Amino acid sequence: MLADTLQGYGFPVSQLFDMMLEMREQYGEILLKKWNLTFRQVLDQDNFSPIPVATEEEHRRFTSVFPFQDPELDKLPFPKKLPFSEFVPKVYSQLKEFIYACLKYYEDLHLSSTEIDDIIRKSTNLLLTRTLSSCLQHAIKKKNVGLAELVQVIINTTHLEASCVYLEEFISNITNVPTDTANATKLYGTSTFKDARHAAEEEIYTNLNAKIDQFLQLADYDWTAAQGGGAPSDYLSDLIAFLCSTFSVFTHLPGSAVEHARLPGKVAQTACMSACQHLSTSLVQLLLETDVRQVSMGALQQFNTDVKECERFARAGPVPGFQGDTLLLAFSDLRQLLDLFTQWDWSTYLADYGRPTCKYLRVNPQTALALLEKMKDTSRKNNMFAQFRKNERDKQKLIDTVVKQLRNLISAHQT
Known part of the structure; x- marks a missing residue:
């Protein structure tokens, strides 16, 4: 110097x-x-x-630069892949x-x-x-x-x-x-x-939710349908296929042969739960959208078929590590809401509301009221409530009665 x-x-x-x-x-x-x-x-x-290595020499070229050891990977024959x-x-x-x-x-x-x-x-x-x-x-x-x-x-x-x-x-x-x-x-x-x-984890959750929103934009329900279809909607089937494919990638990257190449279990589980919760919440919002002015029982039946497809996906265990029906809980609010309407079980709901053991514990009365208001003025061409109505006037009277009871329930609990 x-x-x-x-x-x-x-x-x-x-x-x-x-x-x-x-x-x-x-x-x-x-x-x-x-x-x-x-x-x-x-x-x-x-x-x-992941880095492909075809020979021992290639393998040494990377491990001599970066300190990496994996006995399980060492046992595998070439060609193989380093996880990073x-x-x-x-x-x-x-x-x-x-x-x-x-x-x-x-x-x-x-x-x-x-x-x-x-x-x-x-x-x-x-x-x-x-x-x-x-x-x-x-x-x-x-x-x-x-x-x-x-x-x-x-x-x-x-x-x-x-x-x-x-x-x-x-x-x-x-x-x-x-x-x-x-x-x-x-x-x-x-x-x-x-x-x-x-940051990458948060971006994954954000991107997944954005993808789900893109599929939901393709939803095209006939909200005044007289009867629901027997199969899930096309957009929903495509969405579930996307989620299955995505979580398959998350839990095991294509072409990787070792455990190290997998996404950390908690991240995959959180991403899956986040996606299911976002899907469930978005479906409720779709049902309550202000642009949707009328909802028939037929439309609810089709909607229920789609939700059942979501529940089937949750039960299938797209990501390992969930205990029991933990993932299914993401759809529990929506499931109880649909059961209440499709089974028309208002007597049980009104009688048990507020009790910790209530069958419809997750159904918010204001949500129920908002959906019920959409069912008041459906067209005569629908056969909704055919099992318990004699005519259109009886149907409207029945709905009006439940609406009044719900409003009283909401008012009582607000005071």
Whole structure:
């Protein structure tokens, strides 16, 4: 270094060292900007697919760069796939390159090993929590990132989080300061990757709900139908097929052969429950839409057929790990509402309302009233309530009676 050479000739160099130390923040910012571009490029070029390895040599090429061990994967014959995409070993390599770049700047400034170790760790924390975190969040929010890619992001960040302990060891090895040194700065990589993973999870839930909304926009019910069809609506069948396919991808990525390639169980379960809850809530909203002014018993029968298809999907266990009928609970509000109307069981509802053991405990009286109001003025061509009406006047009188009782019930509980 120039300063050491000048010092050897007897020139004073203390001010030069002081200047170099004062410039370290500016140098650190330059490094962070450089690695920001590098990380963005790595993410833009990644295909978000598990890495295929055809030979032992290819396998070693990746595992020599990134610390990954899996005894179960080792037992499998080639060709096989590593669970993460190339983004993982590339990011890990760049983290180490950044640490080397920091070391080169500080190693000749006559600082102690402990000081150098602390500076490198703090700089690496900035790289992780500010630069890499921002790049990951940007990649997750991009419009062209689909559900399969988001699943891969979760798997990638899980492996990168596990590698943080190796980064800690790497810094200790090049600074000769043990990781368990008192007051040693700890890396924040775990929080960075957890935050990215949580962002990807939230994006999965949001994207799934958006897809469900797209299918629901295709719903085309004849709200004054005299009789319901015997089969589920086309839009609903397509929606269920999409959900089945999606959760198949979530629980086992195409072409992967090992458990590590699977989406963490709780994430898959939460995504499935979230999707079912959103579907159930959206179906209720569809039924109560202000544009839907009339609803016949025939329309409710068709709607009931569609809900039964949703319940069949929930019972089939699209994602492992749910106990009993836990997933089916997402449709319980809608199921009780439809049972109340299709069975016309108002005497039970009105008599038991408010009791913890009420058969229709999940039916809100205001929701029931809103739907019942839509059934008051249906066309004479419908055969609704044919089993208990003699004429249209009797039918309207019966509905009016229940409407009045519901209003009294609502008023009584509000006061």
